[in-house]
Amino acid sequence: MKKFILSITTALVVVFTPSILIADTAITFESKQNVSARLLVDIGPNGVHSWIIKGIKNGTFAEHGVDVQFIGKGPGSVKTGIAITAGKAEIGYQDYSGVVLVNSKTDNPKVRTIFVVDDKAQDGVFSFKEKNITNFDDLDGKTLGGYITGVTNKVLPAITDAKWEMVNMPFSARVPSLVTGKVDAVEGFLTSNVFNFEKVGVTRDKLNIVRTSDKFPMAVSRVITVNADWADENPKAVIILRKVIRELLIDYIKNPEDSVLALEGPIVSTRKKRILEIRRAKYGIKELIWTDFVKVNGISNAKTVGPRLSRYTSLLVDKLELPNRHPDSKYFDLD
Secondary structure (H helix, E strand, C coil): CHHHHHHHHHHHHHHCCHHHHCCCCCCCCCCCCCEEEEEEECCCCCHHHHHHHHHHHCCHHHHCCEEEEEEEECCCHHHHHHHHHCCCCCEEEEEHHHHHHHHCCCCCCCEEEEEECCCCCCEEEEEEHHHCCCCHHHHCCCEEEECCCCHHHHHHHHCCCCCCEEEECCHHHHHHHHHCCCCCEEEEEHHHHHHHHHHCCCCHHHEEEEEHHHHCCCCCCEEEEEEHHHHHHCHHHHHHHHHHHHHHHHHHHHCHHHHHHHHECCCECCHHHHHHHHHHHHHHHHHHHCCHHHHHHCCCCHHHHHHHHHHHHHHHHHHCCCCCCCCHHHCECCC
16 A cells, blocks of 8 residues: 555656646735635545645635635535535535535525536445446446435436435445445445445455446536625635635645645544545545646636536536526636
8 A cells, every 4th residue: 555655646746737737827816805704515524625624724715815714514515505505604615516406406506616626526336346336327226325315326317227225324334334235335435435445444456436437527526616695795705715725735736745734633633544544635636636637737727627517517407307507607617
């Protein structure tokens, strides 16, 4: 495993160039705001959230006039979106499919994506290889563990016509349920489940992992969202947020170890936990953030990732027969 970690680190160091990483390379903060905002994340937080927690703890957001306070987790992307819609948080760190699911069920959408963090979708289905679930159609007639109201379960009907029995269970029960044979497969996020299986001695080579991105390459995963009313009232603050987020994310890609230090305390209280979260962060960077697409087009480049979001939004609304397909601007504004 040590070789794996080092190989990721080396690859990241070799390929970094500012012109590729940054769509608007001049990160300047021309006008300081004095506004506050509450941040809600989907799960955790863990290593993949560490970069934004770091920006809060070290005062980077506040330094530029947006006082961001971390208030907890959804839990899940749909509930995070519901909370933002209700004005219980101004900023969200959530899966984009959750944005579509929440916004498309109302005539007055309030969740607006302002930055794409994960260039690839990371939700998917995990099973032991002997179950022969190598694509989503293989779920037909199987039992699947996860949240009935979760993003993955809601997105799956857009991917396959297979019919399965959904067994409702929290995150903590998924890996044990698969290991003991209570279900044939479990749904979840790559950066969560891979390491949860590892804790009980199940290595990656024993698993089949079928990801949404296998079927829909245009799909993204975690994004930064804002409450639309708050954004309209504070347009300069949104510009500052994007620039601070870009700066923090680039630093995280280059040096995830430093970002994970921001979790020291109740979240990361031991050396073993710190090593785990560093590995989780590096794995997420390699699999989801620092993709071939991003290497060519840059991080959260509105001109190139915007059309992908538009297609993915239409696909979800159509396949899931959601009541509303709003204009793109009601789902995302990356400029």
